[in-house]
Amino acid sequence: MNNKIDVRNFNFYYGDFQALDNINLAIREKQITALIGPSGCGKSTFLRSLNRMNDEIASARAEGEVLLDGKNIYADGVDVVELRQHIGMVFQRPNPFPQSIYDNVAFGPRVLGQARKNTLDDIVVQSLQDAALWDEVEHRLHNSALDLNPGQQQRLCIARAIAVKPDVILMDEPCSALDPVATLSVEDLMHRLAETYTIVIVTHNMQQAARASHYTAFFWLGKLIEFQETRKLFMSPQEELTESYISGRRG
């Protein structure tokens, strides 16, 4: 299986504070990779390093390499804006724009000039179908996205992200604001999306990582402690720290 993203000797700093310490990690193509670890261990920082959203933070500084399809996204002359078109992101709280459902999904393709009016309709329909939301919103595409329930809103955010046709989708605790039923529907959706996309998901919910991912990376205080197939990591962890964390004795 191919490595979609290859992280090599990666360090990350907020000013003087080192948030990530020499991370080496390969993310497989069209697989779901879960990032787990206690709050503040650097999961979100790591995730934002993959689409360079950390560039927006003034004090932030990165060292090392992140290879996307073999090309270092931190190399000089990389177009960050273009990079982000290949790597979509879904956030912790469902955050649709206060616009119609249609306009939310159409925002990316419209702004990036990817589509004319007739193809735009197709993109919106396709994205909503892929995000398993179409049946619920088919008849109210032009209603406000804020009328949807949180679970639907989060799937709308996923539709909005896939409308620009990325290869990778980053999700930062996408279910933490959702009830169990909505959580399961998003996990279902992730599995279907993994046929097409490479998915990296941060979660502090270990059951979710165990249920929903193929690979799991365990972070602790800015270090990558263990990275394994999910089944192996949870059944037979190699590191003591991992074991005590997943068994609930730490964290």
Place this chain on the structure above:
Amino acid sequence: MTRQNMNKLMIGMVSLVATIVVIPIVLVIIYVVYNGIGAINWEFLTAAPRNGMREGGIMPALLGTVFLTFGTAIVSFPLAIAAAIYLAEYAGDNMLTRWVRLAIVNLAGIPSIVYGLFGLGAFVLFWNLGTSIIAGSLTLGVLTLPVVISTAEEAILSVPQSFRTVSLSLGASRWQTIRHQVLPHAMPGIITGIILGLGRAAGETAPILFTVAAFYLPELPKSIFDQTMALPYHLYVISTQVPDMPLSNQYGTALVLLMIVFSMTLVATVIRTNMRRRREW
């Protein structure tokens, strides 16, 4: 005294003070309406002044003020939006930005006659525009900049950060994010600011005194390089410079000016209230 009584007393006093503040404003309005309403009729609004301005109407001054208001908007709108976008979205916390902010705050406190003299020096004489609608519009435009920039910046900053983050994460550039996500959500607030600024500009006399306003010019201007009459200056003229001026004519003019400024403030308030109610974030 019990706490409840103290509470009642304080509320009572604060309400009383608030009422006292409002009374003079209401009295002024009642007074102007009472004395001016009789002068207002179709001829007053649509005819040029006659007989040394003692008869006829105020049409050239009224239209002049309308032209100047539009001119001011055209000058102020793009400059203020550009400045507000710069301050809210691009400016770092550096020396230049701090100076720009300081300048804006101070500009807001400068007496309007100083703007008039600045307009005379810069636009009328140095740019050689003469006393003209364009020179007056530029002067009034500069006058409105501080308030319009401040409200526009506030409107831009009130758009939640998460909208920008999402837009950037979708691969939109900084400018595309501002253009397609931030500005549309900030626009009602920006427009409110512009209208408030224009309301102030429409009522100002000093800035137009040397830059555009004509003492008596019954014909309408033919281009933006002509002088024009304007309501505030016309009111000043007929109140102080014309002997035997009928009082009702003066108050009628004042009433029209008041209505213009009031209705602009009203429109701005309605837009703002509407926006606050509809805003869902």
